[in-house]
Amino acid sequence: MFWRANLRAGDTLLVLGAAGGGGLAAVELGRVVGATVIAAAGGAAKCDLARAHGAHHTIDTSRDDLREVVQRVTDGTGLDVVYDPVGGEQSEAALRLLKIDGRMVLIGFATGRLPALPANILLVENLTVVGYNHGAYMGWGPGDGRDRHEPKTRAMCQQIFAWAAAGKLQPHTSACYPLEEFPAAMDFLIARQSTGKVVLRVASGATNA
Numbered sequence: 541m542f543w544r545a546n547l548r549a550g551d552t553l554l555v556l557g558a559a560g561g562g563g564l565a566a567v568e569l570g571r572v573v574g575a576t577v578i579a580a581a582g583g584a585a586k587c588d589l590a591r592a593h594g595a596h597h598t599i600d601t602s603r604d605d606l607r608e609v610v611q612r613v614t615d616g617t618g619l620d621v622v623y624d625p626v627g628g629e630q631s632e633a634a635l636r637l638l639k640i641d642g643r644m645v646l647i648g649f650a651t652g653r654l655p656a657l658p659a660n661i662l663l664v665e666n667l668t669v670v671g672y673n674h675g676a677y678m679g680w681g682p683g684d685g686r687d688r689h690e691p692k693t694r695a696m697c698q699q700i701f702a703w704a705a706a707g708k709l710q711p712h713t714s715a716c717y718p719l720e721e722f723p724a725a726m727d728f729l730i731a732r733q734s735t736g737k738v739v740l741r742v743a744s745g746a747t748n749a
Contacts, residue, residue, distance in 0.1 A: 541566060541623055542573075543692070544670045545645040549574030551620035554610065554637070556630050557650055558595065559586035559735045564712055566623045567595050572708050575621070578613060580606060580630065582732075589735055593712065606633045623647065624655075631655030635667070643668045712736030719743070 541547040553570040557563040558579030570577040571594030579590035580599040587598035597613045599606055610619065618639040624631050627649030635644060635657055646669065649655075657669055677689040703709045716739045717725040729738050 541569060541621065541645060544672045545621045545623070545643040545668075547573060547575055547621050551575045552578065552614055552618070553621045553623065554578045554580065554619050554634055555590075555595070555623045556580050556626040556634060557624075558590040558598075560625060560650070561734075561737045562625050562647055563623070564590065564593055564736050565709075567593050568709050569703075570594070570623075571596075572703055578610060578619075586735060589712065593710065601630065606630060607637060610637045618642070621645070625650055627651045627655050628653040629655075632657065635661060635669070638665065638667050641666050641668075643670065645669075646671045713739050715739070716741055 541553070547553060547570065553566075553575040555563050555566045555570065555577060558567050559581040563579070563581070567577050567579050567590050576597075577595045578597045578599065579587065579595035580601050581587050581590055582600070582602045584600055587595075587600050591598050597609070599609045619634070619637050620639060620642055622634045622638065622642070622644040624634060624644055625647035627646075628651035630651070631644075631646075632655050635655075638644065642665070644667070661667065662669065677693055679687070700709065704711070712735065714733075714735045714737070715725070715728055717728075719740050719742050722740060725738050725740060728734055
């Protein structure tokens with residue numbers, strides 16, 4: 541949201557998939573920097589969780605119309621930034637709700653469907669759609685990502701830890717599994733039963749293979 545979508549205080553931020561691991565973190569970080577946060581999640585319980593973690597407004601995507609709610613809570617002015625780990629129809633609807641000079645950052649495609657993002661809308665409204673693959677900054681693939689981006693990633697971690705130490709971030713964990721039950725943890729995640737993070741517990745004294 542900060543490196544790629546340039547989120548600033550005073551912006552209006554829509555977080556799709558707001559009760560997931562990344563989405564709930566995005567809600568908290570948006571609130572910390574002074575953005576107005578609209579959280580979209582499937583179901584009343586997930587919306588309540590997003591609100592408890594800092595969302596100013598929520599959209600229950602299982603029953604609410606995304607466009608209608610955003611237009612209402614923004615008085616028709618629209619969005620500055622969209623954080624999108626979802627894809628599909630929600631992405632397409634969110635794009636059309638961006639203001640002129642609005643930014644959308646693509647994190648993933650949890651719905652399994654790539655969004656159709658019309659180039660003419662990007663041109664006419666001066667919109668920016670960008671991708672974010674954290675692994676590229678951490679050097680998890682080809683290239684020199686780790687060395688080149690190390691100062692920035694280190695500063696990011698220091699800032700996040702400082703906010704957490706100050707009580708401004710409260711990471712939510714919905715389940716904790718021992719490492720040997722990794723398949724069960726993945727099943728829990730894929731079935732969309734989780735909210736926030738799913739944690740794997742490594743036994744004391746365990747060593748890397």
